[in-house]
Amino acid sequence: xxxxxxxxxxxxxxxxxxxxxxxxxxxxxxxxxxxxxxxxxxxxxxxxxxxx
Numbered sequence: 586x587x588x589x590x591x592x593x594x595x596x597x598x599x600x601x602x603x604x605x606x607x608x609x610x611x612x613x614x615x616x617x618x619x620x621x622x623x624x625x626x627x628x629x630x631x632x633x634x635x636x637x
Contacts, residue, residue, distance in 0.1 A: 606612075
C-alpha cells in the first residue's frame, strides 16, 4: 500500500486507469434511464386513458 502519496498524486492515480467495465456500466445506466422515461410516459398515457 502506498501511504506516502500526496493528495495530487492520489487524485491523478484515481482517474488515470478506468475500470474495465466502465463503458458497459455507463451503457447499462443510460439504457435503464431511457427505459424508465419511456415507462413513465406509457404509464401516464394509460392512466390518462383509463382513469381520467
